[in-house]
Amino acid sequence: MLAVDVKNIKKTFTSKQDTVEAVKDVSFQVEQGEIFGLLGPNGAGKSTTILMLTTLLSITDGKASILGIDVETQDKQVREKIGVALQDTGIDNLLTGRELFFTTCRLWGYNKTDSEKRTKELLELVGLTEAADRRVKTYSGGMKRRLDLGLSLVHSPEILFLDEPTTGLDPGSRRVLWEEIKRLRDTGVTVILTTQYLEEADELADRIAIIDEGLVVAEGTSDELKASIGGDVITFSFETEEDITKAQQVLTDSVQEKMELRITVEDGASKIPGYLKELTTAGIEVSSVSASKPTLDDVFLEVTGYRLEGSEEPVEETPAPTRGRGR
């Protein structure tokens, strides 16, 4: 049985002023025990998709099921099966980590003795035992994310939804969380995560769906997506706008990225001398040239036509800059 089956779901928000199609047409399937990444910029529709799958938003059109249970009509049964850590699910800062775990255990139906036992287990699992009796407001961003992850695991869910789990974390905290997510996958938990970090998708996800403007524009494993570009990426750099404009007439299949032109060809290294000769003959000065295997970054550029700006290293507590089409 599929862990998640999403068929042509749409989400439209209608207000007096206007109508916004946050998710236009999204379909994907997730096998049990895999990590599935939804990669895209802010406003692409990732979070809206997750909110629909976690029963927190209604689905305007299409069908979605979790372990064969219909998301729209059987939301209570779906909630029993899933763990959720969303960007905007909050943590009560006035309580301690231990109190939060205990309260959440009790709400999930554990009795007091079992709640104490489970609280202890989860505090150890997310490495917060020493900070257990401190109020959450004293926790760092990384500790709060680990607490959030732990709270979503209280009832041992079969499927875990993580919405941008590492946004705003420093690289060290991110890596700790990645290891924990991989460990969960290894214990059989299916993880669906959204991210705007290419490195995160590449490192964590068994399969990736690139989502842009409410549509899935590419899907596959990281290697499949890279292979879909075909061949190598040759990058030419130029000093002047005039050179780059003229070079575009020579390299007609190229994609411009600032002062660079990128072209995807088979056996790139062997073709560099020929391209350089053509450019030099046309009186164009090339400042540097290189050939490389395609990255996820190249895939993103290829399928969306722009680069994912949020892919750089994030800074603790400060969300990384993105294209700013917040939705």
Added chain:
Amino acid sequence: MESNRSFLTQLQILTKRLVLRVIRRPLAELPNIFISAFFLFVYDGALGGVFGGSAQGTPFDFANGNFVNFILPVSIVSASVSGGASGIYLVEDIESGVFKRYQSMPISKWAIILAPMLVGALRVLLQAGLIMVIGKIIGADPAVGAVGYFMVLSIAFLWGMGFAGYSVAAGVRSGSSQGAQAASFLFFPALFLAPTFVPREALRGWLATASAYNPTTYVIESMRAIMVDGWVTDVISKGYIAAGSFAAITLTFAVISAGKATEKA
């Protein structure tokens, strides 16, 4: 593990969490207690000399010689406004995303909404009870006997729940804790367009008319009957009816508003 807990157990767990929050912010409780106690001391100090024991045998003897009994209901009504914190608790949870976390779990939405109202009710009982203890210390003595304290507290509870309902409705409709705090702004006209310092018969002109339409009037008069006059059942029952109706109307409004605001978009 039971997958489905009872509504009451969920309500109890969520209420306990909010009580912990209240305990962790003791300073947030002080302003309302301070204002209520301030009313009691200042009004007794300023007016007790004129309308208290020395007024016996004069036309101004409406306090039956004990002005604390007469003015205590004003402070109790002031303390009961603390029920307005209910809306703030709920909106804080919505703003912080805690509400969404609970919504993603298989627990009752109504338990999430009613827990802050219940904490508001406990807050009313605590604050009104404290003011009553202060009143007792400085000389309050209900005309109906010790049961009068519980009667006054029960009216205060209903009145406070009315403010709780109003603040929850205002909070979820405005979507901000400022909206919930608006409940306290209703309090001042409600308190002062009423026979706050003298009996209604002594009010004149527009204020006499306004006070007749103000439910606070009947709540204060009911408490005063208990404290000053004794078993004047028609006056006492009007207070229960006014406070109970206020609570029923605003709580219904709150439940409808909160239900709509938390529906799936």
